Amino acid sequence: MTTPVLTAKLDALPTTLDLFLAYDAGPLAVSLADGARRHSLSIGSGGSAIAAEYLARCRDTLGLGPTTVQTPMQLVTDYHDLSETDVWLFSASGDNPDAAAASQAVFDRKARKVYLVTRNTDGSAVRIVEGGGGTVHIVPVADPKDGYLATHSLMSSVVALLLACDGASRDPRGAAHLLGSLASRLTEMRDPAHRASIAARLSSLRRSDTVVIAGDSHLRPLSVLLDTSIWEASLCHVQTTDFRNLAHGRHGWLHHRQDETLVFALTGTDTRATWKAINDLLPPSLRRHAVDQRSCGRLDNALAMIDGLGIIEAMGTILGIDPGKPGIGEFGRAIYDDHSLADLAQALPPNVRHKRAAIAKSDSHDPADDPLHLIGRERLRALAEADIGGAVFDYDGTIVTTAGRYSAPDKEIADELIRLHKAGLRIGFATGRGGSAGEELRKILPADMLPSIPIGYYNGGHLRTADVDVDEDRAPADSAITETAAWLNERSDLFLCHSFKHREVQITVDMDKLRYPYRFPVDFEGCAPFAAGLVRIMGSGHSYDIVPAASSKLSVVQAIKAELPVGLEILCFGDSGSRPGNDHALLSHPYGISVGDVCGAANGCWSLFGAGSVGPEALLTILRALLPSDVGRIRVDFGSLGLDR
Missing domain, CATH: 3.40.50.10490 (Glucose-6-phosphate isomerase like protein; domain 1)
Structure with a gap:
C-alpha cells in the first residue's frame, strides 16, 4: 500500500x-x-x-x-x-x-x-x-x-x-x-x-x-x-x-x-x-x-x-x-x-470599504495618500477630540429621505435638534431647496429657536434665518442664471419633458425630465455662462442644481463660525458627498460627515457607517451621540455609535 x-x-x-x-x-x-x-x-x-x-x-x-x-x-x-x-x-x-x-x-x-x-x-x-x-x-x-x-x-x-x-x-x-x-x-x-x-x-x-x-x-x-x-x-x-x-x-x-x-x-x-x-x-x-x-x-x-x-x-x-x-x-x-488577510479585514471597517468603493468608482486613488484605514482612523480621532459648537445640515436625503422629501422630518430628528439647541449647539441648514425647507422647519421647531437658525437656500445662494419666509423675501435675480434659463429654454432636445424650475439664484432640473440624465453635465458645457465660469452645476439624488459660481453651502458654516468662540468646531452633514454632488464642499473637511455618498478623494468626504446606515437613520444615531461634556462642551460619544468591532 x-x-x-x-x-x-x-x-x-x-x-x-x-x-x-x-x-x-x-x-x-x-x-x-x-x-x-x-x-x-x-x-x-x-x-x-x-x-x-x-x-x-x-x-x-x-x-x-x-x-x-x-x-x-x-x-x-x-x-x-x-x-x-x-x-x-x-x-x-x-x-x-x-x-x-x-x-x-x-x-x-x-x-x-x-x-x-x-x-x-x-x-x-x-x-x-x-x-x-x-x-x-x-x-x-x-x-x-x-x-x-x-x-x-x-x-x-x-x-x-x-x-x-x-x-x-x-x-x-x-x-x-x-x-x-x-x-x-x-x-x-x-x-x-x-x-x-x-x-x-x-x-x-x-x-x-x-x-x-x-x-x-x-x-x-x-x-x-x-x-x-x-x-x-x-x-x-x-x-x-x-x-x-x-x-x-x-x-x-x-x-x-x-x-x-x-x-x-x-x-x-x-x-x-x-x-x-x-x-x-x-x-x-x-x-x-x-x-x-x-x-x-x-x-x-x-x-x-x-x-x-x-x-x-x-x-x-x-x-x-x-x-x-x-x-x-x-x-x-x-x-x-499567516495573519495578513485577517489584518487586512481589521483594516477595512465599513467606512473604509465605503471610501474604497468611491475611489474605485472614480478610479482616482493617489498613491501618495496614506493608507485609507489610517486616514479613516485619524478622522475618527479628530471627531472624538473635537469640541463642537455648531452643526450644519443638508435637508433632502439628510433630514428627510430623498423618497420622503415631501413629508415633514421625523419627530425623533426634531426632538434631537431641539435638545441640542438647548444644550448650546448652534444649528444651521444648507439646502438646494427654496422656501419649502423653511416652511417645514417652522412646523417642527419652536418659534423661539427660529431666529437663531441660518438657512442657506438654493445651495447657499440666499441666506436668511428660519423665521423668515423667503417666498416673501426673495433674492435679487442673478443675470448669469437668467441667461442660463434662456439657453435651457432653447434646448428642448435635452428633455423628455421640457420643464425646469427657474428661481432668482438657482435652476433645478429634475433628472426624470431629461432625455439622457447622466450626460446632462456634458451637454451643459455648451452653455455660455457655464463656459465662462459664471455658473456651476451640482447633482443631488434626484435633480441637478445650477447656481451662481459664488453660491456655496459653506456660507452657512461661515455665518455660524463667526459667532462661535475660537476652538469650537462645526459638524456638517449631507448625503451628496461625491465630487459632483451638492454637498461635496460642505463635507470635505475633517468635521464633515456623509450620511450617503462619499467622494473618490482619500482625504475628502467620509461617512461613519459605510453604506449600511444612511440618511435620517444614520443622522439620528449621530445626533443621539452628541452629548455635553464635563466642561460644558459638546462632544461625540463614540462608544454609543457601535463602531468598535
Whole structure:
C-alpha cells in the first residue's frame, strides 16, 4: 500500500456517514429555504472550496437563485454592499486566520444573513459569526483530524447539505434512501477490485504529465475536488476547464503536448453529446478518462465526490505519493498560519470599504495618500477630540429621505435638534431647496429657536434665518442664471419633458425630465455662462442644481463660525458627498460627515457607517451621540455609535 494515510481516511468514512442517522437537518434546511430568490455568496478555500461549490449546485437544483463562489480573500478585498445577499462560510476547523478574516468582513459588508458550516464548536469564526448575529451549523465528523486532504470534513458538509436540501425541496426522497446510496458508493469505492480497476485505467500517469479536467459545469464540485487535491498533493500538473472553453484555444496544449497530457472528461446527461463530438476529433493517441455522473443533481454530485476521492487515491498509488501525507516544505505551515488577510479585514471597517468603493468608482486613488484605514482612523480621532459648537445640515436625503422629501422630518430628528439647541449647539441648514425647507422647519421647531437658525437656500445662494419666509423675501435675480434659463429654454432636445424650475439664484432640473440624465453635465458645457465660469452645476439624488459660481453651502458654516468662540468646531452633514454632488464642499473637511455618498478623494468626504446606515437613520444615531461634556462642551460619544468591532 503506497497511500496508507489517505486510504485509512477513506476506509473510515462510513463512520462519519453513520453519524447522520441521528442528524437533524431541519435547521440547515430552514436556512437554505430562507435564501429563496436571493443572491448568495459561498465562501471556502482548500477542501472547503469544494463544499462551497456543492452549495452552489444545491441552490441551483432547488431554484433558490444565483450563487457566487469565492475564496476568503475575494470576500475580504471586495467592498460592495451585501445587504441583499446571504453569505455561506465553509471552514472545517473554523479556526484559521482566513476563516476569521472572512467572518469579520462579511459583517462589515452588511450581509443580509450569515451562515457558517463547520465541524468545530470552538473556532474563532464561530465566535465572530455568533457574535454578529449569524447562524452556525455544526456538522458531525467521526475523525476531526482530516490529515492533509479534506475527507471526513468534506463528507460531513456534503451529506449535511444533501439531507437539508432534500428537506427544503418539498419533494423529499428521504434520508434513508440518500444515506443508503452514499453508503453503497463508499462500499464500492473501498472494494479492492474497484481500487485496482481505477489504478489500472490510470496506470500510464506520470508526475510530469498534465491532467486536463474538462467538466460539465454542473459537476463543478468534482472538478474542484480533483483540481485541489492534485495540486495540494503535488501529484502532477493540472488544468481545469469546461468542454467548450477547451475548444476555444486550450486544445493547442493537446496538440503540442499530447504525449504529456491526460484528459479527464466529467460528463452528465446534458454534456455527453458535447464530449462525444470533441472525443471523436481528438488524436487517437491522446489519453483520456471519462466519468459520467448522470443528471449531475445533488445526490449525483455527492456520489461523484466519493468517486473523486477514489481517483485521487489511485493517482497517488500509481505515482508513489500518499495524498493524505505528501510532505510539505518548512515554509508551508507558516504560509497557512499567516495573519495578513485577517489584518487586512481589521483594516477595512465599513467606512473604509465605503471610501474604497468611491475611489474605485472614480478610479482616482493617489498613491501618495496614506493608507485609507489610517486616514479613516485619524478622522475618527479628530471627531472624538473635537469640541463642537455648531452643526450644519443638508435637508433632502439628510433630514428627510430623498423618497420622503415631501413629508415633514421625523419627530425623533426634531426632538434631537431641539435638545441640542438647548444644550448650546448652534444649528444651521444648507439646502438646494427654496422656501419649502423653511416652511417645514417652522412646523417642527419652536418659534423661539427660529431666529437663531441660518438657512442657506438654493445651495447657499440666499441666506436668511428660519423665521423668515423667503417666498416673501426673495433674492435679487442673478443675470448669469437668467441667461442660463434662456439657453435651457432653447434646448428642448435635452428633455423628455421640457420643464425646469427657474428661481432668482438657482435652476433645478429634475433628472426624470431629461432625455439622457447622466450626460446632462456634458451637454451643459455648451452653455455660455457655464463656459465662462459664471455658473456651476451640482447633482443631488434626484435633480441637478445650477447656481451662481459664488453660491456655496459653506456660507452657512461661515455665518455660524463667526459667532462661535475660537476652538469650537462645526459638524456638517449631507448625503451628496461625491465630487459632483451638492454637498461635496460642505463635507470635505475633517468635521464633515456623509450620511450617503462619499467622494473618490482619500482625504475628502467620509461617512461613519459605510453604506449600511444612511440618511435620517444614520443622522439620528449621530445626533443621539452628541452629548455635553464635563466642561460644558459638546462632544461625540463614540462608544454609543457601535463602531468598535
